[in-house]
Amino acid sequence: MDIFTLAEANLISPPILFFVLGLIAAFVRSDLSIPEAIAKALSLYLVMAIGFKGGVEMAAGDLNWSVGGAILAGIVLSALLPILGFGLLMLTTKVGRIDAAAIAAHYGSISIVTFIAASDAARFLDTPGEGFMVAVAAAMEAPAIVTALILAGSAARASNGAEGHGESRLSVFKEIAANGSIVLLIGAFFIGWITGPRGMEAVSPFFTDIFRGVLCLFLLDMGLVAGRGLLRNWRVLKPGVIGFGLYMPLIGALAGMGTGLLVGLEAGSLGLLMTLAASASYIAVPAALRLALPEARPAISLTLALGITFPFNLVAGIPLYFWLARLVTGTGG
Amino acid sequence: MDIFTLAEANLISPPILFFVLGLIAAFVRSDLSIPEAIAKALSLYLVMAIGFKGGVEMAAGDLNWSVGGAILAGIVLSALLPILGFGLLMLTTKVGRIDAAAIAAHYGSISIVTFIAASDAARFLDTPGEGFMVAVAAAMEAPAIVTALILAGSAARASNGAEGHGESRLSVFKEIAANGSIVLLIGAFFIGWITGPRGMEAVSPFFTDIFRGVLCLFLLDMGLVAGRGLLRNWRVLKPGVIGFGLYMPLIGALAGMGTGLLVGLEAGSLGLLMTLAASASYIAVPAALRLALPEARPAISLTLALGITFPFNLVAGIPLYFWLARLVTGTGG
Amino acid sequence: MDIFTLAEANLISPPILFFVLGLIAAFVRSDLSIPEAIAKALSLYLVMAIGFKGGVEMAAGDLNWSVGGAILAGIVLSALLPILGFGLLMLTTKVGRIDAAAIAAHYGSISIVTFIAASDAARFLDTPGEGFMVAVAAAMEAPAIVTALILAGSAARASNGAEGHGESRLSVFKEIAANGSIVLLIGAFFIGWITGPRGMEAVSPFFTDIFRGVLCLFLLDMGLVAGRGLLRNWRVLKPGVIGFGLYMPLIGALAGMGTGLLVGLEAGSLGLLMTLAASASYIAVPAALRLALPEARPAISLTLALGITFPFNLVAGIPLYFWLARLVTGTGG
Amino acid sequence: MQTSLKKRLEIIIEMPAVPRLEAVLEKAGVKGWTVLPAKSGRGANGSWSREGQITSAGRMVMVLVIIDPAVLDTVLERVYALLERQIGIVMVSDVQVVRADRF
Amino acid sequence: MQTSLKKRLEIIIEMPAVPRLEAVLEKAGVKGWTVLPAKSGRGANGSWSREGQITSAGRMVMVLVIIDPAVLDTVLERVYALLERQIGIVMVSDVQVVRADRF
Amino acid sequence: MQTSLKKRLEIIIEMPAVPRLEAVLEKAGVKGWTVLPAKSGRGANGSWSREGQITSAGRMVMVLVIIDPAVLDTVLERVYALLERQIGIVMVSDVQVVRADRF
Numbered sequence A, B, C: 001m002d003i004f005t006l007a008e009a010n011l012i013s014p015p016i017l018f019f020v021l022g023l024i025a026a027f028v029r030s031d032l033s034i035p036e037a038i039a040k041a042l043s044l045y046l047v048m049a050i051g052f053k054g055g056v057e058m059a060a061g062d063l064n065w066s067v068g069g070a071i072l073a074g075i076v077l078s079a080l081l082p083i084l085g086f087g088l089l090m091l092t093t094k095v096g097r098i099d100a101a102a103i104a105a106h107y108g109s110i111s112i113v114t115f116i117a118a119s120d121a122a123r124f125l126d127t128p129g130e131g132f133m134v135a136v137a138a139a140m141e142a143p144a145i146v147t148a149l150i151l152a153g154s155a156a157r158a159s160n161g162a163e164g165h166g167e168s169r170l171s172v173f174k175e176i177a178a179n180g181s182i183v184l185l186i187g188a189f190f191i192g193w194i195t196g197p198r199g200m201e202a203v204s205p206f207f208t209d210i211f212r213g214v215l216c217l218f219l220l221d222m223g224l225v226a227g228r229g230l231l232r233n234w235r236v237l238k239p240g241v242i243g244f245g246l247y248m249p250l251i252g253a254l255a256g257m258g259t260g261l262l263v264g265l266e267a268g269s270l271g272l273l274m275t276l277a278a279s280a281s282y283i284a285v286p287a288a289l290r291l292a293l294p295e296a297r298p299a300i301s302l303t304l305a306l307g308i309t310f311p312f313n314l315v316a317g318i319p320l321y322f323w324l325a326r327l328v329t330g331t332g333g
Numbered sequence D, E, F: 001m002q003t004s005l006k007k008r009l010e011i012i013i014e015m016p017a018v019p020r021l022e023a024v025l026e027k028a029g030v031k032g033w034t035v036l037p038a039k040s041g042r043g044a045n046g047s048w049s050r051e052g053q054i055t056s057a058g059r060m061v062m063v064l065v066i067i068d069p070a071v072l073d074t075v076l077e078r079v080y081a082l083l084e085r086q087i088g089i090v091m092v093s094d095v096q097v098v099r100a101d102r103f
C-alpha cells in the first residue's frame, strides 16, 4: 500500500470525517455540542475498551522481553523528548521559560485519544499493533512532566515561594499516576489480561463491536472542542508556536521510529509508538500542570496540543507514521 | 396490510410502549427521569445515525431528479403550511397574532424525533423510505420560521423596537441553519454518502444494530417530558388550541401527500413526507423563536407540539400516514 | 460445579473485576470518576433491560401459580426481615432505635443492582432464574419500609411533631412505589411481556448483547462510589455494625432459601430470591427514608449497604447463594 | 435605574426534601424560585459529592428565593421548621431588584 | 485584607438568550462573567425543569457579573432592555473583592 | 426570627485547584462549604466553557463558604495566597444565618 492509499483510507473513514464535521460545525458557529458528562463518558469507554483489548491480546500472545524493551523505549522517549522540545521552543519562539517547559511536557507525554484513533486506524489499515502497546502508552504519560519541571527550573521554584517547597516532583508524579484515565487504562489492561479471550467473549459486543461507532461520536466532540478552542484562543498562538505544533510531532515520530527499531518492534507496534511520541497530551498533563506549574498559561499549550497537533496527527500524521513504519520494517506491499 | 394491522404493529412495538410508559410515569407523578445530558446525547445519536444511514443509502442508490423534486416539495410545504396554520388559529381560537404565528412556525417546520420514529416504524412496517428523505427533513426545518415572522408582521416589528432592526430575517434563518441538530443531520448525511456501504460496515453495530433500543430509551424520555409538560401547562391550552394540535397534523399530512404524489414519491418516502408535514418542531424552532419572536409565550406552542401533536403522531398518525401512503401509491396488499 | 469453581468463575468475570478496579481506584485516591448523569443513565439502562428481559421470558413461559407464590414469598420476606434485623441491631450494637429501624429497612428491601449482577452471574453460572423474578424484586422494594416505620415507632412519631401527622405510612408507601427505578422495572417488564420474543428480536442488540459490557462500566462506578463512601464515612461504622453488614446478608439468604423452597422455586430463581433477601437497598430506600425518618443518619445506613454489604454480596455472596441453591434443589453436578 | 430592596433567601438542602421545600414555599405564597445544582460539599453531616451517585440521598442543591422583606419572617419560619428535620442550611441577604412587583 | 466595594449583578435568564446577554455585556465593556447552570424553577411564566430536556427553550441559567459601581447603571439599563423582551430577572447586591483593578 | 451576621465567601477557581482550596479551608478550620458547578465564563485569562470538555484544566467552579466574621481575615489571606498562583477570583459579602453556632 502506498502512502496515498493509506492517507485516503484514513481520510474517508467515518471517525475522521466526523472529526472534520466537528471542526466545521465549530467554525460556522453552530451551537452543536456534546454535553460534558457524555464527552467524559465516551472517553472513559474508549480508554476502558482499548485497555481491555490490549490485555486480552497479552493473554493470547506470549509474554517476552520485547514488552519490557518497548516500555523502556517509551519511558526514555517521554523523558527526553521534552528537552528537545524545550530547546526548540526557546530557540525559535518568544515564549518564556515556564511556558516552553509546559508545552514541552505536553509533547513529551502522550494523547490517549490519538493513541485510540491510531489503534483503530491500524486495524483499518491492516497493521494492528500488539496488546502491550497499551502498557507503553500508560508508561509514557508521566515522565515528561518530571523532565519539564526540571527544565522550568529556578523560575518555577522561585515563584512557588514558601509553599512551593512542599510540592515535590514526586508528588506531581504520583498525581499523574493516579489520574483517572491512566488508572482506568492500566486497570482495564490487567482485567483483560486476567480474563483473557473468555472474558472478551462475554463483553465483546460492548467493547469491540460498537467501538468504532462510539469513536465517531467522540471525535465529533473533539472536533467541536478543538475548533472552538482555536476560535477562542488563536490569538495566543504566534506563527513560531504553530510551526512547533506541526513539526514537533514529526520529530517525535522519527525519534519514536529510531527507538522502536532499536527494541525490535514490528510494523503495527512501531506505528503506534511513533504516534505516541508524536502526540501531545490534552487530558492528564494540562490538569497536572495547573498545579505543578501554575504560572504557565494554559491557553497556549492546550490550544496548541488540541487545536493544531491533534488534528494534524489525526488527519495527516497517523497514515504517514504507519506508512513509514511499514516501510522501515519491510512490511506489506 | 389493512390499517388495523399497521396500527397494532406500531402500537405494540417496544419504542411506542416505552413512550407510553413515560407518559404514565409522568402522570402517576413518579420521579423517574432521564438526565438532561443523556437526553441530549440520545437525540444526537439518533440524528447522527439517521443522517448517516440516509447518506449511505444515497451512495448505494443513484442520484436522480426525484431527489431535487422531493427537497423542493419539502421547502414549499414548510413555507406555506404556516400560512394555513396561522389562518386556522386566527379563525378558530383566541390566541393573539404573535402566538398564532409562533405556533404556525412549529407546525410548518418538522420534528426530527417524529421523523426518526417514523423511519423506524417504516422499517418495521416493511415500507422503508429512501435515503434522500433525510435531506428533505433538513430542508424543511427553517422555511416555516421565515413565513411565521412575516405573518407576525408589524406587531413583532414594533415590539422589537430600536434594537430589533438589527435582527433581520436572514439572521434568524442563519441561526436555524446553524442549529446543532441540523448541522449534525446534514453532516452525518454527507459522511454516509462519502463513505458509503464500506463506511457503514465499520460502524453498523453502533449506528444500526442498537438503534431501535436507543430509540426506546429516548422515547421513554420524550414520554416523561411530554407528560410533565402537559401536567405543568395544560391550563394554557384552550380546547380550540388542543383541537388545532390534533387536526393540523392531518391537514399537514394531506398536504404532504398531495405534494409528494406530485413529485412522484414511492410509498415509504411518501409516508415520511406526510409525517414530516404533520409533525411540529420542539427542538430547533422553540429556541429560535425565543429570539426572533420573544413576545410569543413558549408554554403554549411547546406544550401543544410536544404534549399533544407528538403523541398523536407517534401513536395514531404514523400508521395512518403510512397506510394512506401505501393506499394511494398502490403498494402492498 | 463445586463452590470454588463457582466462586472463581464469578471472581474472574469482567464485571466483578471492574468493580474491584473501582474500589482500588478509590482507595489509591485516583480522580477517576463517572459523571452523575452517566451513572444514572447506566442504572436506568440496566433496570430497563432486566425488566424487559424478564417480561419477554414471562411471555415465552406459561403463567402459573408459582409466580404468585414467589411474589408472596418476596413480600413476606421484605416485611418480616426488618424485624429480625432491627432486633439484632438493638441487641448487638449501640445504634439508636431510629437508626436501627432505618438500617433494617435497607436490609429488608432489595438492591436492584445486586439483583442485576446476580442475574448476569446466574447466566454466567448456567443457572438462569425465571422471568417472573423481576416482579418479585419489584414487590420486595416497599414492604420493608412500612415495617421499619412501625419499628421506629413512638420516637419517630414524636419527632415528626405536628406536621408529621400528615405523613401517613400509606403516603410513604406510595412514594416508594412511584420511585423511578421501580416504575421503570415494572413498566419494562410489562412491555417485554406484551411484545414478547418478537419485540425482543428488534431490540436485543441493545438490551441483551451489550448488557454485560454496560454492567462492567456501571460496576466500575459502583466500586468508585462504594470505595469513596467507605473512605469518607468509615468512622461512623462501629465494628458491631460492620459485622451486621456481613452476617445479615447470610441470614437474609437463608430466610430466602427457606421461603423459596416452600413455594417451590427451582435453582436459578431460588438463587435470585436468596440474593434479593441478602441485598440491601441503596437507591430507593435511602431517599425515601430521608423523608419518612429524617432523624436517622444517612451516613450509617448508606455506607453499610453500599460499602460493606454490596461488595460482600457481589464478590462472595452471590456464588455462595447459587451454590447453596443448586445444592438444596439438587441441580447440576 | 429605579431598584427596590428585596430579601434573598438561599437554602442549601438535601435533594430528597426539595419537593417538600417547594410545597412549603408555595403554601407561604412565594411566587418564584430557582433551584441550582451543587457538585460537592462538606458540613457537620460529613462530606458528599454527586459524582457517580445514583441515589438522591446525601446530596445537596441550592434553592434561591427572592422575596419581599415583608414576608421574610413568615417564610423563614416555615422553611426553618422543615430544616430542623432535614439536612440543610439557610442564609438571608439583601438584594436590589428592578421590577419590584414581580416578587 | 484590603478589599474594595463592587456590585454583584445576577441575571437569571432563559438559555436561548444567553449569547445576546453576553453580547450586551461585552458591548458595555464588562471584563468578566460566569454562567452558572440551574436545575429547575418557577415564576410568573410557569415552572420549568432541565430534566430530560432536549431544547434550550423554557430553561434558565444564572449569569453572575461582578462590576464596578461606577458602571452599574449603564450595564443595568442595557441588560434590562434585553430582559424586557426575554424571560428573566435581575438582582443587584454589594460585594467586596480583593484585586479591585480586575473588575 | 433570630439571625446572626456571617460572611459569605465565594471563590471562583479553576477545577484542578479545588482539592488544594479545600485543603486550605480545612487547615484554616472552616467547618463547611459547598462547591457549585459553572457552565462557562470569561475573564482576563480568556473565555471557557465546559461543553464537551474532557480535561478539568481551563474550567471553573464556584466554592461557597459561610464563615464567622471573626475568622474572615485569616481565611481570606490563605485563600488569596493560593489564588495568587491559580486562576480565580474571590468575593466577600454579608449574610444572615439562623443557627449561628454551626458556622
Ligand SMILES: Nc1ncnc2c1ncn2[C@@H]1O[C@H](COP(=O)(O)O)[C@@H](O)[C@H]1O
Residues within 6 Å of the ligand: D012, D040, D041, D042, D043, D044, D045, D046, D047, D048, D060, D087, D088, D089, F031, F032, F033, F034, F035, F064, F065, F066, F067, F103
Ligand atoms: N459553612 C458552610 N458554607 C457553605 N456551605 C455549607 C456550610 N456548612 C454546610 N454547608 C453545606 O450544607 C450541607 C449540609 O450541611 P451540614 O448539615 O452541616 O452537613 C453541607 O454538605 C454543605 O454542602
Ligand SMILES: Nc1ncnc2c1ncn2[C@@H]1O[C@H](COP(=O)(O)O)[C@@H](O)[C@H]1O
Residues within 6 Å of the ligand: D031, D032, D033, D034, D035, D064, D065, D066, D067, D103, E012, E040, E041, E042, E043, E044, E045, E046, E047, E048, E060, E087, E088, E089
Ligand atoms: N422570586 C424569585 N426568586 C428566585 N428565582 C425566581 C424568582 N422569580 C422568578 N425566578 C426565576 O426566573 C425564572 C423566570 O421568571 P418568570 O419570568 O417570573 O417566570 C423562573 O422560572 C425562576 O427560575
Ligand SMILES: Nc1ncnc2c1ncn2[C@@H]1O[C@H](COP(=O)(O)O)[C@@H](O)[C@H]1O
Residues within 6 Å of the ligand: E031, E032, E033, E034, E035, E064, E065, E066, E067, E103, F012, F040, F041, F042, F043, F044, F045, F046, F047, F048, F060, F087, F088, F089
Ligand atoms: N467580573 C467577573 N464577574 C464574574 N465572574 C468573573 C469575573 N471575572 C472573572 N470571572 C470568572 O473567573 C474566571 C477567571 O477569571 P480571570 O482570571 O479573570 O480569567 C473567569 O473565567 C470567569 O468565570
Ligand code: NA
Residues within 6 Å of the ligand: A106, A107, A108, A109, A110, A111, A252, A276, A277, A278, A279, A280, A281
Ligand atoms: Na508525545
Ligand code: NA
Residues within 6 Å of the ligand: B106, B107, B108, B109, B110, B111, B252, B276, B277, B278, B279, B280, B281
Ligand atoms: Na410540519
Ligand code: NA
Residues within 6 Å of the ligand: C106, C107, C108, C109, C110, C111, C252, C276, C277, C278, C279, C280, C281
Ligand atoms: Na434484602
